[in-house]
Amino acid sequence: MKNIIIFSLVFMFSATLYCKIDLVTLPERDKVQLTIYNSADLTFVRETRTLTMKKGANKLQFSWANTLIDPTSLELFPLKDTDKIAVTDLYFPPRITGLGIWNIVSQISGKSPCEINYFTSGISWQAYYLATLSQDEKTMKLEGYVKVTNRSGEDYENAQVRLVVGKIHLLDEIATLARRYPPYGRPFKPVPLPSEASKRPYVESKAMLAGAEDRVIVKQIEKEGLSEYFLYTIEGTETIPDGWTKRLLSFSQDKIPVMNFYKYDESRFGKNVFRFISFKNSKSHILGKEPLPDGLIKVFKIADKDQHLSYIGQDSTKYIPIDQVVDLNLGPVSDVKVEPKLMEVKTFNYQFNAPGRNISGWDESQTWKIKVSNYRNIPAKVEITRKFPHQYWTIENSGEFGDYKQLDKDTVRYTMELPPNATKTFTYKVVLRWGDRQY
Amino acid sequence: MKKFLILVAVAVLMLTNLSIARTKLVALPERAETVIRLDNPLYTLVEEERVLALQKGTNQVDFSWTGVSIDPDSIRIKILSHPDEVNLISVSYPPGENACIWQMYSPSPYEEKIRISYLLKNIDRLITYKAIADKDETKINLQSFLILRNFSGEDFQLAKILLDYGETYEKSVSHEETRQMLLVTKSSVPIEKKFTFDARKLPWDPEKVIGNVGIPVTYEIKNEKKHGLGEFALWSGKVRIFQDDGKGATIFLGEDNLNFTPVDEKCSLYVGDSRDIVVTQRKIKDIKINVRKNDSNAVILYDTDEIIKVEIENFKDMPSTLTLIEEIPGEWDIEETSHAYEKEDANTLKFNITLAPKAKETVTFHYHRRNVR
Numbered sequence: 001m002k003n004i005i006i007f008s009l010v011f012m013f014s015a016t017l018y019c020k021i022d023l024v025t026l027p028e029r030d031k032v033q034l035t036i037y038n039s040a041d042l043t044f045v046r047e048t049r050t051l052t053m054k055k056g057a058n059k060l061q062f063s064w065a066n067t068l069i070d071p072t073s074l075e076l077f078p079l080k081d082t083d084k085i086a087v088t089d090l091y092f093p094p095r096i097t098g099l100g101i102w103n104i105v106s107q108i109s110g111k112s113p114c115e116i117n118y119f120t121s122g123i124s125w126q127a128y129y130l131a132t133l134s135q136d137e138k139t140m141k142l143e144g145y146v147k148v149t150n151r152s153g154e155d156y157e158n159a160q161v162r163l164v165v166g167k168i169h170l171l172d173e174i175a176t177l178a179r180r181y182p183p184y185g186r187p188f189k190p191v192p193l194p195s196e197a198s199k200r201p202y203v204e205s206k207a208m209l210a211g212a213e214d215r216v217i218v219k220q221i222e223k224e225g226l227s228e229y230f231l232y233t234i235e236g237t238e239t240i241p242d243g244w245t246k247r248l249l250s251f252s253q254d255k256i257p258v259m260n261f262y263k264y265d266e267s268r269f270g271k272n273v274f275r276f277i278s279f280k281n282s283k284s285h286i287l288g289k290e291p292l293p294d295g296l297i298k299v300f301k302i303a304d305k306d307q308h309l310s311y312i313g314q315d316s317t318k319y320i321p322i323d324q325v326v327d328l329n330l331g332p333v334s335d336v337k338v339e340p341k342l343m344e345v346k347t348f349n350y351q352f353n354a355p356g357r358n359i360s361g362w363d364e365s366q367t368w369k370i371k372v373s374n375y376r377n378i379p380a381k382v383e384i385t386r387k388f389p390h391q392y393w394t395i396e397n398s399g400e401f402g403d404y405k406q407l408d409k410d411t412v413r414y415t416m417e418l419p420p421n422a423t424k425t426f427t428y429k430v431v432l433r434w435g436d437r438q439y
Numbered sequence: 440m441k442k443f444l445i446l447v448a449v450a451v452l453m454l455t456n457l458s459i460a461r462t463k464l465v466a467l468p469e470r471a472e473t474v475i476r477l478d479n480p481l482y483t484l485v486e487e488e489r490v491l492a493l494q495k496g497t498n499q500v501d502f503s504w505t506g507v508s509i510d511p512d513s514i515r516i517k518i519l520s521h522p523d524e525v526n527l528i529s530v531s532y533p534p535g536e537n538a539c540i541w542q543m544y545s546p547s548p549y550e551e552k553i554r555i556s557y558l559l560k561n562i563d564r565l566i567t568y569k570a571i572a573d574k575d576e577t578k579i580n581l582q583s584f585l586i587l588r589n590f591s592g593e594d595f596q597l598a599k600i601l602l603d604y605g606e607t608y609e610k611s612v613s614h615e616e617t618r619q620m621l622l623v624t625k626s627s628v629p630i631e632k633k634f635t636f637d638a639r640k641l642p643w644d645p646e647k648v649i650g651n652v653g654i655p656v657t658y659e660i661k662n663e664k665k666h667g668l669g670e671f672a673l674w675s676g677k678v679r680i681f682q683d684d685g686k687g688a689t690i691f692l693g694e695d696n697l698n699f700t701p702v703d704e705k706c707s708l709y710v711g712d713s714r715d716i717v718v719t720q721r722k723i724k725d726i727k728i729n730v731r732k733n734d735s736n737a738v739i740l741y742d743t744d745e746i747i748k749v750e751i752e753n754f755k756d757m758p759s760t761l762t763l764i765e766e767i768p769g770e771w772d773i774e775e776t777s778h779a780y781e782k783e784d785a786n787t788l789k790f791n792i793t794l795a796p797k798a799k800e801t802v803t804f805h806y807h808r809r810n811v812r
Contacts, residue, residue: 094615321754
């Protein structure tokens with residue numbers, strides 16, 4: 001659907017305010033660039049159109065009925081003869097929705113390339129990943145995809161597509177601004193928003209899904225950082241009709257070393273052991289060329305010699321900057337077990353307050369035995385987090401407790417490596433000071 | 440639409456009862472120069488000039504309006520052609536009507552130009568800005584726009600539209616029309632880019648958060664002469680911030696409201712969030728010391744011994760400066776800090792941490808809260 005229409009109008013000065021008006025040309029888009037954001041429903045559209053200017057005053061009418069364009073973002077400027085063509089103002093005539101008119105004063109006549117910029121909602125993109133672990137689970141193949149969906153009401157043909165990874169700050173939703181009439185609201189009270197645009201029927205577009213599908217060569221996505229964002233520019237142009245989704249391969253990398261990794265933390269996961277796959281978005285892990293945008297990741301494993309697959313689980317990844325470690329949470333497992341057992345409780349060092357001879361403080365020692373079992377035929381790294389009821393404690397560790405670390409005032413962590421089909425046991429004795437024993 | 444009506448009647452006698460004596464229709468002067476002044480964000484002042492055909496003697500000029508809302512107490516009249524000779528004798532307001540009646544005395548028949556000013560409702564303006572930052576994010580080009588929203592009920596033909604600065608436009612403006620006009624363009628305005636982790640507002644442990652914890656990024660602009668601004672206060676309004684992508688195009692970075700900024704003051708624009716700086720804050724010690732008790736053995740007064748550790752990772756390949764804002768409630772003193780801080784107010788500490796590219800920095804501060812009850 002072509003919903004955006006541009007008329008170039010000859011302006012005849014008269015006392016009547018809106019003389020109805022000669023249609024001169026209806027210029028097509030020469031070029032269009034879409035910059036699509038994923039942290040907000042926002043796409044920045046840049047169009048180049050060749051307008052035919054008359055010497056003197058010109059009017060250019062831009063209408064966008066049934067689209068999701070934010071009229072407050074509309075902008076027009078000449079690309080050539082910028083000193084001879086002046087865009088003086090933009091007005092939204094009374095009682096007409098989806099229409100704006102620019103006043104342009106030109107010192108020259110003839111064809112003039114101009115740029116029209118605006119925001120639209122309704123076009124979105126997501127990253128998603130397919131990960132395939134090798135049979136020994138030491139390496140992984142990671143394929144990153146981007147999926148672009150156009151529900152903006154407008155067909156975009158042969159558009160250069162740029163995707164922005166980043167979290168922008170917005171005051172208003174573009175979809176709200178697109179539905180607001182008048183475009184900047186009214187001076188007095190807020191007006192309820194009609195939402196015809198969102199109810200508009202789905203129309204099958206006849207435009208072709210040209211682009212990636214009929215090409216043999218997979219398109220490249222060029223990546224670069226700008227400000228706090230990352231910009232993906234898809235090679236060539238794409239045609240994305242209204243209602244369609246396109247998926248493109250962003251990158252594919254095999255043989256990424258991964259660490260199998262299990263976490264036990266009752267405050268976060270209850271009594272279950274959760275499985276994680278960990279790798280670093282860095283050169284040492286043959287990645288690190290770009291940050292990885294947040295998205296869904298589905299993890300598979302090569303199950304046998306015939307390369308059959310088995311599905312392990314999925315996770316939503318956070319945005320991963322270059323050189324950060326990624327921990328993919330694949331959910332609870334039963335082939336690695338952590339079993340804490342309270343073996344002994346003792347109280348001592350009682351204190352009594354003078355007047356009533358009541359108990360005012362004591363120490364409590366708890367002895368815990370932790371059994372960590374790896375039932376898998378590959379090695380596993382296990383991280384056990386223990387939390388105490390308060391910060392007045394001392395601890396003694398014994399047995400195969402691995403690497404011990406105090407995380408904060410009441411949390412400690414044990415990290416250990418387990419060989420295939422192995423069990424390790426360790427003990428800690430924590431002395432908790434209660435009441436007056438804390439001071 | 441003619442919403443305003445001016446009628447001039449010549450009263451032969453001094454009239455005792457105005458409501459009876461309102462003679463209709465003598466002349467209906469056209470509106471001449473009109474000014475819509477928008478320098479007050481809450482009220483819009485309209486000034487219009489009209490030429491009255493005054494007779495010798497006392498004239499009655501009837502100014503009435505329908506379908507618009509004006510503040511009758513704001514109506515003023517200024518005699519322009521013969522200010523020393525033509526006198527305004529009285530102003531009366533007839534009951535139940537949107538009108539006022541001026542009694543004017545003219546010593547001879549004059550074509551008298553007058554200026555009527557009044558506050559008109561439901562017409563106002565918004566200010567918006569567009570900023571384009573350069574690739575290094577050290578400068579912006581700033582454009583300011585005036586958005587005139589006319590829902591007053593009145594059509595204006597060729598009115599001068601002006602604010603307290605910038606371009607003046609002469610435009611026709613219809614009822615229910617909105618018009619966007621470029622006011623000012625300023626190029627190469629220096630900005631300062633800042634990252635701020637406010638421990639009072641942001642989660643301390645990103646590992647326990649679904650999604651990323653973004654570190655707010657702001658641009659700071661000073662409204663001063665040596666920065667290419669400083670000629671006038673910047674009105675409050677929405678700013679959309681773009682950046683030059685170095686390839687002849689721009690990308691949109693984000694938007695924020697610019698708060699009213701007087702000359703020589705700073706304003707701060709929240710552009711977006713950085714996810715390439717990761718801050719993890721943990722309290723590693725928090726115990727009661729110097730505990731004092733009453734006779735019933737209840738704790739009545741104590742101090743604390745607290746240590747906070749903040750790990751900052753910069754995943755960017757550029758150096759950055761992060762402002763760390765920390766709060767300590769009540770009475771306190773610092774035992775030791777790893778980095779220098781500024782005391783922002785009684786309970787707020789501010790650390791400015793310089794981060795090398797791809798570096799990790801740990802900030803610790805050890806403090807005591809005193810006399811906690």
